[in-house]
Amino acid sequence: MAEPLGPVTWLDIWRADGVEVAEDATHLHGRGLAGLRWAVRHAVHRIRHPHVRIPYGPHRDQWGHLYLPSARDAGPARAVPEGDVPSGDPSPAGDVGSAIPVAEGDAASGEHGVPLLPRRRAAVLGVRAGEVAGGPSPVVVLVHGGYWRSVWAADLMEALCADLTARGFAVWNLEYRRPDLHGWDATTADVAAGVEALTRLDAPLDLGRLAVAGHSAGGQLALRAAADGAGVALAVSLAGVLDLVEGDRRWVGTGAVAAALGVTTWDDLPERERSTAERVYGGASPLVRVPIKVRQLIVQGSGDDLDLVDFGRRYARAAANAGDEVTYLEMVGDHFAVIDPRTPIWEATAHAIAEALH
Template structure:
């Protein structure tokens, strides 16, 4: 396995780490899985949250593109953050092949995001004018309805920092950024959520999947009994194991309910 730092823009936070499998481990060409870390869209959190998962993906024979992006406190609010995620996705078709000695399957790009990163993952998957249309998106404990989260004590403060305005003053920007209000995306989606998640309740993913399916999307919820928000970062958890399955299996959306 190898790791290469790739800058997809001129700003300090516009970079990612590309992890590649050993040639003997990889079918050619290899799919690309783009990883978007969470952490309240804040500079207090970094791409190292997703490093262990990226390494595991590369060990299993795919290319992992673990991206950093401008965040609140690191040169970014919504305009910069969303632009960076779109640019990082486009880089899978432009920059990554230049840095990869292994051929990449550019028709098979997948996106995995955790928490705030899941909001960004499902949001960018819904960008129909994107240079790259992902083959699937995996939401881990996703914040998928920012309009509703703006009414919570913690969510209201965090989202005002992200958008620079409260919900009452500009509800449309909250709706435009909320995956729940952007269905259908046309992209198959697996939502994973711990049943014991106290930070972002699993009910939000449940509502998203119901609305996505009603709108004609292929979407499924895997609700994980006994686990919570940060179990996705624990390689010994059921949430970790299911995330690998959602990212790698040929048709993970064929399974639903508790897993």
Template sequence: MMDPRDPAGVAAAEEASLFGLAAVAPDATAAYGEHPDQVVDFHLPPEGAAGGPAPLVLLFHGGAWRAACDRRHLSPFAAHLAIHGLAVALPEYRRGGVAPGRRGGPGASGSCDGGTPGAARRAGRGVEPGGEAHPEHPAGAQHLAGRWPETFDDIAAVVDAVPRLVRENALPGVDAERPVLAGHSAGGHAALWAAARHRLPPGAPWRLSAPPRVRGVVALAPIADLTTARALHVCSDAVDQLLGTGDEGAARLPFADPAALLPTGVRTTLVRGGTDVDVPPQVVDSFVAAATAARQPPRVVRIAGAGHFPLIDPTAPAARTAVDEIARLAADGPDA
């Protein structure tokens, strides 16, 4: 039995529960680009479960933008959403490359966040579905967090491509015209950023001329404010690795930080665990403060007694709240 007086032990047990789940095979997979990571898996609800066209959820996985975690660790939660009548698009995207001259030791391919490797992480380790190693993610290598600009290229590209992919693959009964953007941890950042592309500085390659056609955003334990996450060294300095340090990082921050791209005009819900030690509460709180100052206060749902991973673990009670919040936005009609 977990001892609530041992936060590290509780967090490790929550992580072990999620990463101990078997990956769930998708109903369909489509490519949105030529790179091996530019693919998206579709998890579809049982026939008739949605009572009509199933709203689409575009669900981004986390893992601190590092190659150690791929989309498969989020597949049980994607399948769980599908059981509840939602169609889910679960994309892969380019994550961190191999750190020069660094192999093995702490932070190797068994670790999503660059900290102490988690023995529980048996799924989602940058290995292709057939079992062979990914050509850019060799076993035993240490990986940086994300790639500039490729990680952002892929987030933008898959959001733009998914409605077309649904049509081209003739996926039955899927309403993809106004998806819900959702994501966990670094994937929560991706969802918030994708909803804010019309707020990017002029000249940004990902900028949209108008708000995206989405029902809203549900960000689960998101790395929502990169400035605060950087100051707190979240996920072993993942933000510095994603953007760079010094003048380089400062120049990229206005193009990458959702907290700097407010207001979006897109309905936004943030869900966080009350005992999350991976993404501290200050990261969400600072985003909420910025959004409130921009006169777009988001809906915030705090789940007492839950850490970082139960939000996406179908066996944990906290996942019920996450499903309910996603379903709440998905239930709005296409013209809402």
């Protein structure tokens, strides 16, 4: 029997929850027929941009993919010249960075004896961790969206991983437990733990130049992590859900906010439930948390859902009025243009990130 050509991507069209798969396999599920496009795209990215999953906890959804700029890149945090921006489709194998694998017998143990982070650098694709261009690289943590639902996963951000690595950034594409299956506290804790795990990774990372960037629901999680003291120099919202109170009242994502947080903000709640809602939303909603005392970049496509456009504009004003250093970037584009490397709005975003982490 012939060996498979590369890592396997399993696609379940309707299944709501994930299943355990081999470490070199991926299970995409619950996205309907439209999920076929994402499955093909993910399979191509995995073949052309190999990386190794590094767990930060015992659950199958507690991991990240680390990408490093290769020695062939021009230097740290550079801007890609106009006309040379990588497309959403990956370039030939090995062109854009690589990851540090956790080799057998080479992992520090986290809680429950789970291999956590490598004790020494390992080679992959002929690029060693110590051979990236320009020494330690600035780091961007990517937090995917999907209205906090388990059918969407870190593969949504893979095109940005390739683009940012080509610009000289190290990228940590973070997966986390979603609240529809694990509860809101698990989601919040995972994002914080995933960012903190970088401090224990033996890799050429400049954590003094660390950004966390989230798309859609991930924008809320990114700003929440920054507000909770994740130690980042820059927090980036890409079409983020930044007002959870109003998001619940407007039923964004067909009730996604209340479903994720486990409580609604409706005015006719009993007193005890109202108190719980105030506590949960007070900790989770970026608009309630200002000032977060971290430099911020709020990016919004003008053709996105009008509620998200409104949230982004109002949040940026509120944060600035509260004393935060905020840049608001609104350009033509829909909800996914902000994570598509081929678009002008992403090019402007990437330049702004590079400028902030220079």
